[in-house]
Amino acid sequence: MANVASARDELDSGSLPVIDPQFELAFSGWYWQITRLDPPHPEIRTSRSLFATQLPSLGGGDEAGKGGTIRHGYVVGPGDKQLRMIEREIDDDEGRYLVQVAANADVIQTQIERFEYALAATFLVLALALLGSTALAVRFGLRPLRVLQQGLAAIRRGEAERISGDFPQDVAPVAAEVNLLLEANRGVVERARTQVGNLAHALKTPLSVILNEANSNSPLLADKVREQADVMRRQVSFYLDRARAAARAGAAGAATEVKPVIEQLVRTFEKVYRDRDIAFVADAPDGLRFRGESQDLTDLIGNLLDNAGKWARTRVVVHTAAQPASEASGRLYFIAEIDDDGPGLDEQERSAALERGRRLDESRPGSGLGLSIVVDVAAAYGGSLRLEPSALGGLRATLRLPRV
Numbered sequence: 001m002a003n004v005a006s007a008r009d010e011l012d013s014g015s016l017p018v019i020d021p022q023f024e025l026a027f028s029g030w031y032w033q034i035t036r037l038d039p040p041h042p043e044i045r046t047s048r049s050l051f052a053t054q055l056p057s058l059g060g061g062d063e064a065g066k067g068g069t070i071r072h073g074y075v076v077g078p079g080d081k082q083l084r085m086i087e088r089e090i091d092d093d094e095g096r097y098l099v100q101v102a103a104n105a106d107v108i109q110t111q112i113e114r115f116e117y118a119l120a121a122t123f124l125v126l127a128l129a130l131l132g133s134t135a136l137a138v139r140f141g142l143r144p145l146r147v148l149q150q151g152l153a154a155i156r157r158g159e160a161e162r163i164s165g166d167f168p169q170d171v172a173p174v175a176a177e178v179n180l181l182l183e184a185n186r187g188v189v190e191r192a193r194t195q196v197g198n199l200a201h202a203l204k205t206p207l208s209v210i211l212n213e214a215n216s217n218s219p220l221l222a223d224k225v226r227e228q229a230d231v232m233r234r235q236v237s238f239y240l241d242r243a244r245a246a247a248r249a250g251a252a253g254a255a256t257e258v259k260p261v262i263e264q265l266v267r268t269f270e271k272v273y274r275d276r277d278i279a280f281v282a283d284a285p286d287g288l289r290f291r292g293e294s295q296d297l298t299d300l301i302g303n304l305l306d307n308a309g310k311w312a313r314t315r316v317v318v319h320t321a322a323q324p325a326s327e328a329s330g331r332l333y334f335i336a337e338i339d340d341d342g343p344g345l346d347e348q349e350r351s352a353a354l355e356r357g358r359r360l361d362e363s364r365p366g367s368g369l370g371l372s373i374v375v376d377v378a379a380a381y382g383g384s385l386r387l388e389p390s391a392l393g394g395l396r397a398t399l400r401l402p403r404v
């Protein structure tokens with residue numbers, strides 16, 4: 001109210017200060033008008049720019065701007081020019097006043113248009129800057145992926161064997177995993193090629209024997225053919241098993257729960273050796289997972305359990321446990337120890353037992369290929385097989401395999 005009273009005093013004295021010089025120029029398009037509404041003291045004070053004219057009210061009559069609200073709109077002012085005007089009623093203890101301020105609508109519209117143009121230009125520049133920065137981010141941010149794609153294309157064309165180059169922290173693990181996958185695939189192919197070469201070499205001897213017998217018109221040709229055919233059948237079966245195991249060992253993403261496989265094998269061999277009353281005991285923790293195919297784990301543990309069952313007197317114990325991560329490679333392994341209480345083997349016999357086709361006792365059934373297959377399959381997975389004396393008095397077979 002103090003401001004209103006001050007304005008009223010200045011109005012009464014005729015010395016109200018002008019905010020803008022255009023309010024002093026006649027018909028400049030910028031006008032103000034203060035009207036005292038309460039009778040019996042109606043009076044009007046205007047800016048010099050109105051030059052003896054008056055501004056109309058937006059609401060008409062004394063109700064304009066009632067309640068102290070600000071009203072705004074367009075009116076026709078001096079010279080029949082359209083004006084943009086705002087008005088407000090101010091009421092204090094000494095009177096009611098209607099304050100009106102108007103300006104040329106064309107001028108305001110021009111200023112609005114200038115502001116809109118400036119705002120549009122600003123947004124346009126901002127949009128261009130965003131598009132440019134996005135294009136640069138895509139071009140340089142995705143460059144490592146293009147290099148990765150070019151590396152894969154070079155490998156497909158046979159121009160390179162692995163992806164090389166420096167990659168940022170987020171892309172480097174992808175390149176490393178791709179290289180590991182390529183190495184695994186090459187390992188599968190190389191192992192399969194090796195098994196095929198070994199098979200071809202193994203078949204040369206029986207084929208030569210058959211040809212020699214046929215050329216000499218030997219009366220024992222039929223028996224010799226049957227004998228050598230049986231040898232070839234065993235060789236083909238052996239190397240096919242090794243080739244399949246080598247291919248599965250290179251497969252990505254395979255994982256097998258260890259405990260269910262061992263428990264199933266123990267139940268099976270308890271039935272197989274029921275007549276000899278041999279007890280099979282399994283000790284496998286929950287959650288231990290073999291990084292490989294279930295069939296391979298079954299073949300590995302099954303061969304060792306079968307061998308232990310043949311030589312055990314009364315008992316075979318299977319114990320599995322996880323090993324800490326390897327410091328050199330960081331890979332995770334677990335061990336499976338198969339103990340029996342049989343006669344056991346000395347150091348020389350343990351070495352000989354791992355040779356392909358070597359049988360230490362011809363009276364026992366088998367081909368002599370079981371332990372050597374275990375050695376080959378375990379090696380394909382990066383594992384190993386070790387034979388040593390058992391605490392039960394017989395033989396301990398320690399199988400080391402990768403885990404998840």
